[in-house]
Amino acid sequence: MDRNIFKYLNSKKLSDTNKVNRLFVLAFMKMNNWSLQQHPYLLEYLNINIPKNESYDVDEFTSILKKYNCNLTFEDLIELFEFVISPSDRIVTGAVYTPSAVRQSIISHCLSKFNARQLYTLRVADIACGCGGFLMDVAKYIHEHTRKSFWDIYYENIFGIDIQHYSIERAKILLSLLALNHGENFVGDFNLIQADTLDFCSDDWNSTYTNFNTIVGNPPYVCSRNVDEKTKNKMLRYEVCKTGHPDLYIPFFQIAMEMLDDNGNLGYITMNSFLRSINGRALREYFSEKGYDIFMVDFRGHQIFRTKSTYTCLFYLDKASRNREVFYSTNERGDLSTKPVYARLSYGELNNKQGWSLNDYCNTIHLESIGIPIGKYCQSRHGIATLSNKTYIFKPQSEEDDYYILEKNGKLYHIEKEICRNIVNSNKLNSNISFESIVEKVIYPYIINQEGCVKVITQDIMQIKFPETYSYLISQRDELSKRDKNKTHGYPTWYAYGRTQSLLMPTYKLFFPKFANKPLNCFLCNDKSLLLYNGIAFVSDDVQNLKILKKIIESRIFWDYIVTNSKPYSSGYYSISGVNIKNFNIPQFTEEEIHSLLSLQKKNDIEDFLSPFYA
Template sequence: MRCSQSHTLTYLRHHVPADELTVNRLFVSAYLEVRGVAQPRAGFLSRFVIKNSDNENSIHQEVCRRVISDFGKDITLETMVQLFEFVVSPADRIVTGAIYTPIRIRKAIIANCLNNMTIEELQKIHAADISCGCGGFLMDMALLIHQKTGKPYSEIYRENIYGIDIQPYAIERTKILLSLLALIGGEDEDFEFNLICRDSLDVREDGWDGRYRNFDVIIGNPPYVCSRNLTDETLEKLKRYEVCRTGHPDLYIPFFQIALEMLSDNGRMGYITMNTFLRSVNGRALRFYLSNQGYSISIIDFRGYQVFESRNTYTCLFFLNKADRTRTIRYAVDENSELPGAVNYNIIPLNVLDNNKGWTLNDFVTTTAIEATGIQIKDYCPSRHGIATLSNETYIFRPEKEDDRYYFHDGFRIEREICRDVVNPNKLNTVDDIDALVEKVIFPYYIEDGRAIVYEPDEMKRRFPRAFAYLKAKKKVLFGRDKGDISKYPQWYAFGRTQSLVMPRYKLFFPKFANMALKCVICDAPDLMLYNGLAFVSDDERKLRILKSVIESEIFWSYIKKNGKPYASGYYSLSGVDIKHFGIPEFTSVEEDELLEIDDKNEKEHWLKEKYRLSLTRV
């Protein structure tokens, strides 16, 4: 049962007040009743037990029925972890980044950090989750320590595990889970917890509790909040951290530095976290920081596999051992999230990686050889993104019919003279004929000295009265662009951005995302425009023909699969940051002629591999 689709949660959303206390009481009482666990005597946990005389009793009975329907009578504490995480409000998720971490991921991280410890080390361990959410990691750590050492939960909670979270309800739910874990283990008392409600970004501030430092282990799932959703207060706090000095860092970025500063000299950390820091501008300062620290790092990269069912996020497991300063990264790809016991890592010295452009870790030897070949693609030929109208549904259309003067669309006549042809290259891999992709775009500009200048309103009304009437009918939509602030637009009907309004004669179109080797098209059409996709552009058709041969090759596609940003369903990004370092061999004129004369795909592939000096079995 996927908890996000459960009857229990559906019922709660429609019939139960949203306050945390009511939800906590319902979940705890349902767990105890369905599992047949004796009611706790301890004061803390007993607050969450619904009695027959309580107002919530009828709702409680219905929740119990739905829990049994969803999970059967074998409801576990893992079910409680899921339920607590899934009732976090969508608004809170956006701001705090709270998300449920599957148990197999938690156990893999804990095993990596704790399994090699002796019983004596486990008895004395100080372990923390500094963004603990509802306590899943802490619960698993407590269980492991208890099972391996026989130490009572009361002592483990008091001496060994620590949790920090910014939300009070998260701390309370962590206490509930840990109390239930102890209760089913035969311990029924009010425990002394090391759980504090604080913002971990404040760890450097005066007044921070000194017990929450010098940890042996820090594990967890740092909050997933993109930079655009951060509050001004949080953005200000990020400035304190060295790892946040490039780009627009997301909230997970500083949690690397915070963990390292809170660990003891021989401490270990284990995270499931975004994998974007490996290549992104936002992660550049973090890469420099980790490289300068020189600790041994291990990464299991899930690439395009989505661990979290409710998020379009791409993640990896990240491990660091401060006792090991071998200055290496051990890297492995696990695209099915199989988490094998023995991981086949590739070992890469930190000093051979380029912190500035990004860490190229997947098939490091081959990728490095390709990127060191000839001229990088970003320097070989310029590329362009498509036009940005910010209202494609207004400007771009397929005519319902046409005559010598007008295109007919949406009940309007639109002058042919103001329209240009436009294509969406993202559809190239599924369409054989680019002519099938051609649409029309209303282009309210004229070209003067190589610049696109928007028509003045009087000129628009005089020359293109039908098109102007159409745009005027869409005025409300057009005024809503850029969140209603179009004050910087030269005219209200201008495109949202000025990119790609003037293009060179030849264009090599290719998609922005692909799930197979590319099919590209070269067009000789100065006025042909593009949207959504990408194009290499030049006034030299021969250069684009050579480039087309290269980027349609398996060499290029293999490079993209290993280094492009992955997406669901086997798609990969071909944006500038993903392809710009790909090397194009410096062909002689004779070699260019030879390449362009090869028609057979396999022969061309073999020819290119020789130029890249690659083993024919590696790509």
């Protein structure tokens, strides 16, 4: 659908659910030449008494649709209903429009195992149904293969649950329109309820909504930081949520498993982060304990959803198959017309704690078993967390004997040199630039006491020793108070950094970026006072270890491991964060081998030297 249609709807600032429903349904009827008199049920169901001021809205909206060549098909209607969910609700509920090709691929995979007789009595659910796109396609599939009426299908075969009342209303509208489009008037009811699926384990759960043959859908996309306390407490009822800080989609696996009958099957499009993340560890253990066969098609960096940047996979599980096997395939173009070619692995080969390295499994396992894991070979550090970098970090406009000159909003401030340190953003090392060019200054309101501990400089000392810097920080106090969602009362003082991480660093640091789209370009530094923000650094008091590490992580061997196993991004970048690299191994070289490696300077010579160790 043309983006200009969504811009138009944004400009209208639609908020009333009934008005939105009327607008879309009346526009749908008008675009498809349905008369209001032909479908009295729909008008009664929607409680449509069209206010005069809304008739103009319908005419204007249909003209916009025609202008941008939108015929307002059922698929368009689903996308519109998903679009008008408010941004705040999207964060809370994780609703997102699932493209038709994805829905149909999942439904075909899950339902093709059933013959017409079985389909006639099949119970299929979407336990986070949104406005009912999956349910619509299931109804069409059963109707096509059994010739059963839509209203009988609605009453006997499909079941939907969603936490939002307007999603349930829109699902009813969508399914009603589908039946009417096939010449069926209203003769039945729906199995659609507004409920929080997380309440499934409670004693008062409606028993109609369990014991399904098939569950399909798209679990909610809500990251752990956006999950409220009430929801977090509900999630902790499920064993798959016992590790890390689980995202909201995680418990929907266990709930689906418990809602299915003993021979039931599941088809989701969902996030792929559970394969390697700490918060997916309990889920991996759950699957391993149950031993169900799993089929996955991993889209890796390809973005399936236009409106949400997330990394997904198709996930299928059949409770009737307990061969303790995982079947894994990648589809980095999102072409659902291609038949997956699966690698076949047993649960016994997989490391639930460490993460499932399913892509190029044999080579990955070899690279993760030949020496010392990089996470144990050297410590890594993330940068400082001021939570207001634009306040503390700057490139001096100029300098005087004792001061750096900082420019902010057209005004110049004097900052005492003694309170500043050098700092770098090592993410910039992915570009072909010199290290010196990325060095900046940071206001560092801390001292290191005789015990080697970092303490914030008190206000009385700040005012006496660093009056110019104190004056500058006073001018930024309102901005600093907004950190941590205006909850800075626990800070040791109002100008302290938001977090205390990496305030003190070892002497030797090997800087590299968090994200890269080509083999790494690292920088080894021995400046003890140099700090880091963004990016990552390996740190050690043994410079030789870092010199060895630099040779290895700048190699093609390491980069190929990253491309195979790390989290990919749609722009061609890969994550170099700890969880993605910690299991890569560093060979245990002899002293003679270390001397030989460190003497090499040319890339090709280094690659040739390392290859036998990783072969």
